[in-house]
Amino acid sequence: MFDVIIVGGGAAGFYTAIHIAEKSPALKIAIFEKGKTVLSKVRVSGGGRCNVTHAEFIPQNLVLNYPRGQKELLGPFHTHAPGDVMAFFEDRGVSLKIEEDGRVFPVSDNSQSIIDCLLGEANRLDVRVLKNSAVKQISKLENDSWQITTMNKHYSTKHLVITTGSSPKVWNFMAGLGHQIVSPVPSLFTFNIKDERLKGIQGVSKNVSVEIPAKKIFSSKVSVTLKSAVIDEPVLQSEGPLLVTHWGLSGPAILKLSAWGANILNEYQYNFRITVNWMPDYTTGAMENFLWEIKASEPKKTVLRTKAMNIAKRLWIKLVYAAGIENETRWADLTKIQLQNLAMQLTASSFKVEGKSTFKEEFVTAGGIDLKEINFKTFESKIHQNLFFAGEVINVDAITGGFNFQNAWTGGYMVAQAISKRVK
Known part of the structure; x- marks a missing residue:
């Protein structure tokens, strides 16, 4: 019998356990992890450096980085925000640094610093960590208590916290308990593009604006004179650094x-x-x-060799060729069509995306427990008392930059406060 069982040995799980144990040291707390290692996502985050959070300290601005969960997280971020997370780790001996883009990393540039801190605190506070303990069944008992069944053992607890991230198996358990699950779809991925303009220029980076135009909508119910309804406004757009890769396009803008x-x-x-x-x-x-101004001022220079603007030479050459301009073409000899084509290539290059690639090891999904079924003052289920959620198991996700971890830390803290108040 445990007072608190946390299913999922990741960032949210450990952060929850540590805060409960600090507030209520008499409670028996256990973390159940299906694998043989814990905190695996922490280990690979930020290329192995662990992007702990982001130095956006104003909650109203912080929530703007969450495509799903923006409204719901505003209140919680007023309670526990990036500054609180940074203080948590620094108070425990982990020095942190803020990089130019706002991302926060340990000074060591090694995720092991964060892992050692969380493991050390859990051990100091007598939190049980049960590895290789995949949950096979979750059952509700009388008095709003819970039973967890692993391969060969039953455990009971008053308070159950789910911090399993994007786990279809656990979502199925929750659906069986009456929760609505928003179907998961991938988030944070790069675009696969096969295009001559991108071949051989891997590593080129440029600040750009990108748009995804709306697809044409064809209807069988309209007259022959109206073959399609075309929406001119892009369905998606963003700005920021773009990176050319071996498989297509990546970087923050993508x-x-x-x-x-x-x-x-x-x-x-x-x-x-x-x-x-x-x-x-x-x-x-x-x-x-x-x-046209360059054509007038530099008529004798070849277009290909002209450094006309702040753009990588390799990319310039590719775009010049794509505009139908040959090696020795001078600006004076540039036709109106060629000049217009070059302007289009520079400002409106169109690429066909055929598939996606996971962004490094940091796989993130949109989807999970429906946000309408969670009380965001406590992160408790509105359907079942003493059932709590934190992290990616709920339908919250963010752009890259430490924001997904911040959701995990904040959710874990809110759960810990709620449980600690309840047992007093």
């Missing part, structure tokens, strides 16, 4: 699109077009005017 457009891009079955403006300070018309 990851933002994949997070905010998780459901739309799933509907598109990850086959769609993307438009990249490599020079986001220019519209196509303004770029065309600028190129």
Whole structure:
């Protein structure tokens, strides 16, 4: 018999356990982990450095990084925000640093610093960690208590906390208990693109604006004169650094699109077009005017060898070729069509996306326990008393940059406060 059982040995699980144990040291607390290791996602986060959180300390701004959960997390972030998380680790001997883009890492640049801290605190506070303990069944008992069944043993507890992340098996358990599960779809992924313009220029990075135009809607109910209804407004757009990779496009600009457009891009079955403006300070018309000025001022220079603007030479060459301009073509000899094509390539390059790739090891999903069924003052189920959730198991996800961990830390803290108040 435990007072608290936490299912899931990740960031949210350990953070919850530590805070409960500190507030209520008399409670018997256990973490159940299905695998042989705990905190595996912490280990790989940030390329093995662990992106602990993000230095956005204003809750109203912080929630803007969550495509799902924005409204629900505002109150909790007023209670436990990035500054509180940073203080938690620094008070326990883990020095942190804020990088230029706002991401927070341990000074050691090693996720083991965070893992050692969490394991050490759990051990100090007598939290039981049961590895290789996959949950086979979750049953509700009398008096709003719970029974957890593993391979060969039953455990009972008054308070049950689910911190399993994106676990279809656990979502099925919760559905069996009457919870609505928002169907999971991938978030935070990169775009697979096979295009001559991207071949051989891997590693090129550029601040861009990107758009996904709406697909044409064809209807059989309209007259022959109206073959399609075309929506001019893009369905998704973002700005930021873009990175050319071996398989296509990545970087923050792309990851933002994949997070905010998780459901739309799933509907598109990850086959769609993307438009990249490599020079986001220019519209196509303004770029065309600028190129006419270069044509007038540099008539004898070849287009290919002209460093016309702040753009990587390798990318410039690719876009010049894509505009139908040959090696020795001089600006003076550039036709109007070629000049217009080049302006289009620079400000509205269209690429066909065919599939996606997981962003490093940091697989994130949109979906999970329906947010309407959670009390965000306590992160407790509105359907069952003494059943709590924290982390990605609920339908909350964020863009890259430490925000998904912040959701886990905040949820875990809120659960711990609620349980500790209840047992006093």
